[in-house]
Amino acid sequence: MASLLRPLARTLAPRAVAGSSAGRRVAALPVPARRSLQTSAPLDPPGLGAEALAPPAAQAEHVLMQSLPKASAPVAAPGSLVHLKLSALHPMTKGWRKHFVPLSSHVFGIEPRRDVLHSAVVYYLDAQRSGTANTKTRGEVNFGGAKIRPQKGSGQARLGRRNNPLLRGGGVIHGPRPRDMSTKLPRRVRELALRSALSARWRAGDLVIVPNFTWDAPPRVTGELRRMLGSKGWDDALFLTAPRNPQSTGRVARPSASEPQYTPAQVRGHAKELANFVAAVNNIPRTELIELHELGAEQAAAKPKEVKKPGELHAYEVLRRRKLVCDLGAIEWLEEALGGAVWHPQAEADELAELNMDVESMLRELQAMQAAQSGEAEQVEQEEILDAADVLVEEAGVPRATRA
Structure with a gap:
């Protein structure tokens, strides 16, 4: 794990940290706004070109294997949005390439926290440990209770039973016993770690967004998909998918996790659309597909003692692959589960108010220019009338009147 996180120290921006203990309280971050795909299509924001919206240049190596470029992306200001150009997986979705997807800066635009990521990785790997190592004590060794030799007369040291830990085949002193190796980490820390991992992916240019994971039906499914992923550099990637238009639970009291809800019709339609891609990607090494809407159901169905893998999307899963591809x-x-959905209306209102202010200032400038032009036109017209009157006076032989 140390070798996994050591390059990440060079990747993430330096940050002074008071401590990395999982139990310490994480300072509350300002909650910026998010965007929503439920109410608007991913169109180009007005007034922003590709140079202003594009993330930093993509790197060839993984975030955990190489450092970020020197000109890394700045941390998004609270309440702002970050943008990413939409990519295409299937050739039939190439028409979406000209669109930019606005993302919540609360989820994708924060400064990554190395200390929180370290705590999250330790928490995840501890949960993977089975903890089944076991040894027998002297009371569990299958030997009789007879004394090995007489207490005196043999000239050797006195010995009792064959299960003595000092003898070969006897019990083990202070040996390992079955135990739960998992540790605890507060929910807010886990969410902050996930947002840090997603932000690190966006800053490194390793976050990819596609419209959907529609793929061709068999036969000749896996081979074509593998060649296509290799040509795009997605051969070592984590694919995340979920149905569109989640139904929020409406919990707006806190800017944190709100479990997205889906109707049975949404889940069935999404499973039918995803079936060909699942059949193909499961046969390709170094690729993993996670259906986000199934995580909560898996956690609820498992027994508490059997849950070794956290029933949620974890920061470790995002960091262990070179690319992150989301539909x-x-x-x-992600925006609904990590707290961005609550603040989208305010973000849109702020952006609209700022746009209205710009429009009003432009209108005032235009009115001032028109007023100035109309004043100059009136002055020119008055001078022309006076000149015409002087000509008539001269023709009539009347002395020229002094102009006021």
Whole structure:
């Protein structure tokens, strides 16, 4: 794990940290706004070109294997949005390439926290440990209770039973016993770690968004998909997917996790659309597909003692692959689950108010220019009338009147 996180220290921006203990309280961050794909299509924001919206240049190596470029992306200001150009997986979705997807800066635009990521990785790997190592004590060794030799007369040291830990085949002193190796980490820390991992992916240019994961039906499914992923550099990637238009639970009291809800019709339609891609990607090494809407159901169905893998999307899963490929439904799920959905109306209102202010200032400038032009025109017209009157007076032989 140390070798996994050591390059990440060079990747993430330096940050002074008071401590990395999982139990310490994480300072509350300002809650910026998010965007929503439920109410608007991913169109180009007005007045922004590709140079202003494009993330930093993509790097060839993984975030955990190489440092970020020197000109890394700045941290998004609270209440602002970050943008990413939409990519295409299937050739039939190439028409979406000209669109930019606005993302919540609360989820994708924060400064990554190395200390929180370290705590999250330790928490995840501890949960993977089975903790089944076991040894027998002297009371569990299958030997009789007879004494090995007489207490005196042999000339050797006195010995009792064969299960003595000092003898070969006897019990083990202070040996390992079955135990739960998992540790605890507060929910807010886990959410902050996930947002840090997603932000690190966006800053490094390793976040990819596609409209959906529609793929061709068999036969000749896996081979074509593998060649296509290799040509795009997505051969070591984590794919995230979820149905579109999640139904929020409406919990707006806190800017944190709100479990997205889906109707049975949405889940069935999404499973039918995803079936060909699942059949293909499961046969490709170094690729993993996570259906986000199924995580909560898996956690609820498992027994508490059997849950070794956290029933949620974890920061470790995002960091262990070179690329992160999400469809639009996954972006909606992430923003809904990580607290961005609550603040979208305010973000849109702020952006609209700022746009209105710009429009009003332009209108005032235009009115001032028109007023100035109309004043000059009136002055020119008055001078022309006076000149015409002087000509008439001269023709009539009347002395020229002095102009006021």
